[in-house]
Amino acid sequence: MEGRPARHRVPGTSRAGRRTVHEGGTRMTADGSDSRHAVVVGGGLAGVTAALQLADAGVRVTLLESRPRLGGLAFSFRRGELTVDNGQHVYLRCCTAYRWFLDRIDGAHLAPVQDRLDVPVLDVAARKGPRLGRLRRSALPVPLHLAGSLAGYPHLSLAERAGVGRAALALKGLDPTDPALDGVDFATWLGRHGQSPRAVAALWDLVGVATLNARAPQASLGLAAMVFKTGLLSEPGAADIGWAHVPLGELHDTLARKALDSAGVRTELSTRVRRISRPADGRWQVDVDGEQLDADTVVLAVAQREAHALLPAGALDDPDRLLDIGTAPILNIHVLYDRKVLRRPFFAALGTPVQWVFDRTQASGAREGQYLAVSQSAARSEIDEPVSVLRKRYLPELERLLPAARGAGVRDFFVTRERTATFAPSPGVGRLRPAAHTRATGLYLAGAWTATGWPATMEGAVRSGFSAAGAALSALGRRHEHPLKEAA
Numbered sequence: 001m002e003g004r005p006a007r008h009r010v011p012g013t014s015r016a017g018r019r020t021v022h023e024g025g026t027r028m029t030a031d032g033s034d035s036r037h038a039v040v041v042g043g044g045l046a047g048v049t050a051a052l053q054l055a056d057a058g059v060r061v062t063l064l065e066s067r068p069r070l071g072g073l074a075f076s077f078r079r080g081e082l083t084v085d086n087g088q089h090v091y092l093r094c095c096t097a098y099r100w101f102l103d104r105i106d107g108a109h110l111a112p113v114q115d116r117l118d119v120p121v122l123d124v125a126a127r128k129g130p131r132l133g134r135l136r137r138s139a140l141p142v143p144l145h146l147a148g149s150l151a152g153y154p155h156l157s158l159a160e161r162a163g164v165g166r167a168a169l170a171l172k173g174l175d176p177t178d179p180a181l182d183g184v185d186f187a188t189w190l191g192r193h194g195q196s197p198r199a200v201a202a203l204w205d206l207v208g209v210a211t212l213n214a215r216a217p218q219a220s221l222g223l224a225a226m227v228f229k230t231g232l233l234s235e236p237g238a239a240d241i242g243w244a245h246v247p248l249g250e251l252h253d254t255l256a257r258k259a260l261d262s263a264g265v266r267t268e269l270s271t272r273v274r275r276i277s278r279p280a281d282g283r284w285q286v287d288v289d290g291e292q293l294d295a296d297t298v299v300l301a302v303a304q305r306e307a308h309a310l311l312p313a314g315a316l317d318d319p320d321r322l323l324d325i326g327t328a329p330i331l332n333i334h335v336l337y338d339r340k341v342l343r344r345p346f347f348a349a350l351g352t353p354v355q356w357v358f359d360r361t362q363a364s365g366a367r368e369g370q371y372l373a374v375s376q377s378a379a380r381s382e383i384d385e386p387v388s389v390l391r392k393r394y395l396p397e398l399e400r401l402l403p404a405a406r407g408a409g410v411r412d413f414f415v416t417r418e419r420t421a422t423f424a425p426s427p428g429v430g431r432l433r434p435a436a437h438t439r440a441t442g443l444y445l446a447g448a449w450t451a452t453g454w455p456a457t458m459e460g461a462v463r464s465g466f467s468a469a470g471a472a473l474s475a476l477g478r479r480h481e482h483p484l485k486e487a488a
Helices: 045-056 096-104 144-151 158-172 186-192 197-212 221-232 248-263 304-310 319-324 387-401 403-407 458-476
Strands: 020-023 026-029 037-041 060-064 076-079 082-085 090-092 118-123 131-136 241-243 266-268 273-277 284-288 291-295 297-300 327-337 346-350 356-359 370-377 410-423 443-445
Touching: 037 045, 037 284, 037 291, 045 060, 045 096, 045 248, 045 297, 045 458, 060 291, 076 248, 082 248, 090 458, 096 458, 118 197, 131 144, 144 158, 158 197, 158 221, 186 197, 186 221, 197 221, 197 346, 197 370, 248 266, 273 304, 284 297, 297 458, 304 319, 327 387, 370 387, 387 403, 387 410, 443 458
Parallel strands: 037 060, 037 297, 060 266, 118 346, 297 443
Antiparallel strands: 020 026, 076 082, 090 241, 118 131, 273 284, 284 291, 327 370, 327 410, 346 356, 356 370
């Protein structure tokens, strides 16, 4: 019989037979565990992180997710013989929160970081024909770690390279938390510091589009300064790139669910929350189809529009500000060739609509040929284009970039679209992003769109989970330590 998918329940978390006693003002069960109950709404990285943190501190946790899987917008699905990620996700060595997450779910070995930053950048519009350059670091201290790479970067003139160095030093002097920076767009600042359109395209946007999901004119200077200062100007290895060598679902769903099980979290999938309320007794009620959950604390770890719909009256001073946080799309082009056409694990491109290309053959389980994923950020102009149009546009571009693709057969071509992949990092967005705390005692917000100081990344999502769980545990009187050393 078909019907609602079965819920995933953690063994040993039934409320039957739990006798509650009071000890020192904290409700305790007969076995000595804390009977305080937290409900986390949302099973993306923010929600899973918050649930793990709360459970690790001894709180009884129920995690509710409307999808039949965990992982939010960083997930996988099957297509024929392939296991496909909805989009290519990478992280940097400076992403300490996401690295904690990988360690916590025992998945760090499945998403390693390269030994040293090395990004091949291929310009197919160069005057003398296609030209390959590299952005890579040395072991020298900041900022000398990039000096050699910048000095030999062939996609900029000598004067442009010198100008980039001066702008980088000026950027290093900015304070990303300064509210004044949030209202300025990154392109204006780059123009004031002598950056040519070519320098913006060949360097600043090359990095910024991938990390911010916006080009310089549409990006807040505050968020751009945060990305470049943390990733390129903090420590020599901060920008070393890591990515999953297995499908994202193996990390963010399978291993995450295993970690939640081990922590004693009750995980309910395919479960949509209909209402969150707080009756006169002061505890929270979370209504789902066929069940009402009572909770001492609730973490709302869903997208901003969904959070707005579920927030009880009075929880935020101006809840409609959440609706003013825009969204930005990401488009991914997937091509399965009948032979190997790319020797490198990935590269970035200039002089073409193509932005970044990754070899996902081994990770996807493809047994023949080569499967490439083309990641297109800030793709508002293309996000609704028909597959036929995108095929006509991108297959010839890949042939320009990869000569071996010119005679290769295309076994499959398909597209994945995330129309609301991230919040838009527009100038002024900082004043719209709420903190984890709300005006309602015991109700907290999590999600990459909250006030993490980071753009919409996996790192920001995990950090928001830390903030929400930490606030909840403090209110519950539970002793805890922040997982990151720098915030301990």
